[in-house]
Amino acid sequence: MSSSPANRYERLLCEFYDYIPRCVARPDRKFFIGYARAAQGPTLELGCGTGRILIPTAAAGCTVVGLDLSRPMLKKCREKLRRQPKRVRQRARLVLGNMAAFNLDQTFGLVTIPYRGFQHLLTRREQLSCLRCVNRHLFPKGKLILDLFPISPAVMGDPRALQEEEVSPEVKVADGRRIRMTMRASAFHPRQHFNDYETIFYVRHLGGRKQRVVQKLPLRYLFRAEAEQLLRRCGFRMASVFGSFEKEQPKKNSRHMLIIAEKVRECAGRTSNRMKRKRRRAAS
Ligand SMILES: C[S@@+](CC[C@H](N)C(=O)[O-])C[C@H]1O[C@@H](n2cnc3c(N)ncnc32)[C@H](O)[C@@H]1O
Structure with a gap:
């Protein structure tokens, strides 16, 4: 297979992802597992x-x-799953797909988009398409969790964000x-609400x-009111917003914007007959 810059990066990020302390030690697992346990499906x-x-x-x-657009990330996930006991493997299924356009013919009690995943969608069209897909895949009153970073002066164009910031000290793989x-911001696009970021790996062989190795990583940012409006358009209500994985209220210096949304109505769009039958069964 040819090696485009994108899939070279994917390979690199995959190889290193589980070694980067900021990723592996992110204190969010308990939060997401708590919601998964409480979900009605x-x-x-x-x-x-x-x-x-x-x-x-x-x-x-x-x-x-689990759904992901990246084959190497899914491959890594599959390898890790293979090392798990059978009962764990049987509870997990992986799908290659785009969160902005998917149809799994299955409904869920909870949909999560951890670690800024939703911010990879750069256009309003992709954001709406994703939220509509999520709506179609949720039971009535099912929940969606969006894990975003809040807007700050640095995000909005502070030139200090152009400097490289140490994300991970040197680790051995x-x-x-x-x-x-x-990491650093390399360009600000305030009118389109996104920034170009660079993830920079220093590798010692x-x-x-x-x-x-430099990988460009554009990320879109969302204001709280904007997120609320998008969610409302797609059949959700914003049930809570937290500023931390300990469920603290958002503050000026919070590092996270965790949105818990609840499905309150069906969203217009194409739904397969099989999906409709499943929904009717789930609701009865
Ligand atoms: C920061 S990683 C988070 C991975 C994992 N959720 C975690 O918390 O460790 C973001 C993931 O989103 C995936 N991704 C980016 N855009 C996507 C899209 N449009 N559809 C599906 N997955 C996407 C990337 O391939 C990557 O695996």
């Missing part, structure tokens, strides 16, 4: 990546489907290479060769 995780949350969710006794990771 299986959980769908959009952008499940290497299974950082999906696998512990299945291990906690919840049935979970299984094959002996050492990696360090930084076993023979001493050094490599600097």
